[in-house]
Amino acid sequence: MIVINAGSAGRMAASEASKFTAPNFVRAPANVLCAGMVVPHLRLFAIMNERAMLTDAPPRDENRAGFLESDRTRILDLPHDNRLLSIAKSIESAMQAGKTADVRRACAGFLAEASSFYKVRNCTVRVLAARPLQVREHFTTELFGDYTIETMLIRLWMRTAIRKEVTSYGTLLNTLCHEFCHHLDFHLFRFADSWHTRGFYERTAALYHHARGTPQKRLFWVPLTGGRWRIDWQKTRRGA
Numbered sequence: 001m002i003v004i005n006a007g008s009a010g011r012m013a014a015s016e017a018s019k020f021t022a023p024n025f026v027r028a029p030a031n032v033l034c035a036g037m038v039v040p041h042l043r044l045f046a047i048m049n050e051r052a053m054l055t056d057a058p059p060r061d062e063n064r065a066g067f068l069e070s071d072r073t074r075i076l077d078l079p080h081d082n083r084l085l086s087i088a089k090s091i092e093s094a095m096q097a098g099k100t101a102d103v104r105r106a107c108a109g110f111l112a113e114a115s116s117f118y119k120v121r122n123c124t125v126r127v128l129a130a131r132p133l134q135v136r137e138h139f140t141t142e143l144f145g146d147y148t149i150e151t152m153l154i155r156l157w158m159r160t161a162i163r164k165e166v167t168s169y170g171t172l173l174n175t176l177c178h179e180f181c182h183h184l185d186f187h188l189f190r191f192a193d194s195w196h197t198r199g200f201y202e203r204t205a206a207l208y209h210h211a212r213g214t215p216q217k218r219l220f221w222v223p224l225t226g227g228r229w230r231i232d233w234q235k236t237r238r239g240a
């Protein structure tokens with residue numbers, strides 16, 4: 001089953017995976033960002049709702065130390081030049097033209113440049129058309145993107161599930177940066193897993209704002225039960 005409130009502990013059977021293409025829609029839950037899941041032999045990290053930024057619960061097993069290190073690692077080195085910014089702009093232009101193949105090429109260029117900067121193996125990207133939906137009894141969630149560890153493949157969906165409108169540039173770039181940061185967790189930081197910690201979200205935000213040319217923002221967090229955190233959007237937007 002899919003554990004939508006949890007991170008990398010989530011599990012998804014193949015029969016559940018097929019539900020991603022179901023056509024029904026109710027509304028997305030507000031509390032999900034990205035759930036890790038396992039389809040046979042593959043581990044996926046899938047973004048399901050880009051607005052909710054909720055951390056995973058700290059594991060109680062031998063992964064706890066790695067989780068805490070990920071949480072503490074708030075800073076990500078960034079290029080001192082505009083190499084990622086200019087490629088990101090080419091993603092935006094390709095999206096405006098609406099051609100999936102051009103968007104994929106631009107995203108692949110972004111990943112190649114970013115992988116070269118961080119000196120990690122390159123990952124591949126596929127850009128797909130309308131987002132699939134995960135249908136549950138009371139709500140439906142749209143899938144924005146995912147990263148598969150074994151294949152180092154990022155998939156992005158370019159159109160919304162219902163109206164088939166082109167995803168906003170900010171959403172697509174944010175999803176790309178998020179999935180690439182899962183890649184960095186394994187290949188740069190060498191964590192045993194890729195948890196959604198405060199550090200993970202802050203590294204992702206740093207990469208996103210750098211690539212988009214927008215000011216870096218301090219993220220404010222609210223503690224929840226079980227050692228989890230959610231972002232405080234009001235404070236984060238105000239900057240205090």
Ligand SMILES: [Zn+2]
Pocket residue numbers: 034035045046047178182196
């Ligand atoms: Zn994720």
